[in-house]
Amino acid sequence: MRLIVLYLIGLVFGIGISISGMANPAKVLNFFDVAGTWDPSLIFVMGGALVTTFIGYRFVLKRPAPLMEGTFHLPTKTDLDARLIGGSAVFGIGWGISGFCPGGALPALGTGNLNVIAFVVSLVAGMAAARYAQNMTGPAQPARA
């Protein structure tokens, strides 16, 4: 039952990504190409997703607990460290080169498109390499003031 519900939630996300244009690298790259073939559509994706989530969370997080688990599992870190900023900067470079972010590419796997498969395999390889590097250097250091 729980897994069926989660499958359906994933499906809503996947349909949303599919119709939004986030699974289309040409559209994503054009959103950032303000100096060239600019396509502002993705402002509407971010805006629609952000406003809906903002309103939804206001109601959901008032509850004592989620429906199918005992507690909420919210991220608790607050430090603005080099890992967060450096990692995000590198993510942006990769997004700008390929036009895919993880949330855009994972639903697009359903099309069987070979470029999507090449991206996701490389994505997993990059994640594995970063996890290995993190294990070598130990857990994230607390931020130094």
Added chain:
Amino acid sequence: METAFTPFASLGGGILIGLAATLLMLVSGRVMGATGILSGAIWGPQGRDWRIALLAGMATGPLVLLALTGSFPTIEVPVSTLAMVLGGVLVGIGVTFGAGCTSGHGVCGMARLSTRSIVATLTFMLTTGITVYVVRHVLGG
């Protein structure tokens, strides 16, 4: 390559993304971050089953669109396969160190007004924009 301006489809898609994020918080109390879901599905150690269910649902999205409209979502790739591979590796490294991507930081974290997520989102939006500018207008992509 020009792409058509699609405000209504993009807004509708965005609202569904937000709806899915809200439902996941309501049901499981988790943020809808593609990075965390993928990494947890592969490496666990706990909660692999529900993350795999979520991923399976996501990948079914294009098939539902195919059933409803007769075609898959448009995927136009104006860059080389090498760019897909290089971009994929960099995204994988970046989202692991940065602990999130567009969905986790950009939607769920920003909706929680998390300072970390706001800083992360501004950072990757900026470097994505710079990268696209350099590739297209400096290197002449």
